[in-house]
Amino acid sequence: MVIGLMVEVKSNQRVGNDYYLLKIRALELTDSIFPGQFVHLKIGRDNLSFDPLLRRPFSIHDLSDEKDIYLLYRVVGKGTRILTDYKTGDKLDLLGPLGQGFKLDFVSRKILIIGGGMGIAPLYFLAKRLAKQNLLKVLIGGKNKEEMEYFIARFRQADIEFAVATMDGSAGFQGTVVDLWQKDNTQPDYLFACGPEAMLREVQVIAQKKGIPGQVSLEERMACGIGVCLSCVHKTNKGNQRVCKEGPVFSLEEVVFDD
């Protein structure tokens, strides 16, 4: 069930580069949240502000044992810049949990998770859930060490097997995370991916060749976030689907990427 409520900011810390980690308390939501789902935040200088007008979508990055929700965001524009000003104790207008999360109805499989850039944010929550019952490997990639440092620390702390690729070679393998997969030659039974479309398209092509099924999480610019405005549609082999409602997670086989 989607709930709209004012949630309390527990902390909002810069965790490197342009990344911030926002911790919020929303006990009404925590029992119904699944990895891959997102929340829609109304951000403003005060609660009456309509600038920016539209809510901004953010994936659930983690859920702590104490049931605090973590969102990891990168400052890219007006909304995320204003979000950095939120302080402990401030209230934030949240709608969620939204969308269809990753389907996890299998156990004890050899699973590969591939994440690029900010697409790694929802995969951390997923990896923590999957690591309990599956043989799991995570491959993450980004521009450079600075961009990857936060994620490296988190996966290390969670004791999840992972490898890193950076474009400039400042951490791990030099190249894209897909190049790393090719070199590493991991043959999973199943895979999950989130990241830039170019990366997802390559993952889809390789997975099809190798006959590996999986799921991908997509991003599109959103307005309503609840399936009404159709601003977030993406091509699939079932026709256009709403990323906010039928997604953001789709089966790897059904998504149609433009060339």
Ligand SMILES: Cc1cc2nc3c(=O)[nH]c(=O)nc-3n(C[C@H](O)[C@H](O)[C@H](O)COP(=O)(O)OP(=O)(O)OC[C@H]3O[C@@H](n4cnc5c(N)ncnc54)[C@H](O)[C@@H]3O)c2cc1C
């Ligand atoms: C389902 C979903 C989950 C997301 N999860 C996260 C997350 O966990 N962490 C995170 O940092 N970001 C996430 N995003 C992207 C995030 O919503 C945008 O970065 C944010 O809305 C930008 O707001 P802004 O006002 O700062 O930037 P704007 O001023 O609106 O835009 C600034 C720049 O960001 C780009 N942008 C804006 N909206 C989106 C969008 N929806 N997707 C991709 N690029 C966008 C614009 O093209 C522009 O270059 C997610 C997006 C979706 C759709």
Ligand code: FES
């Ligand atoms: S954002 Fe309105 S339908 Fe998806």
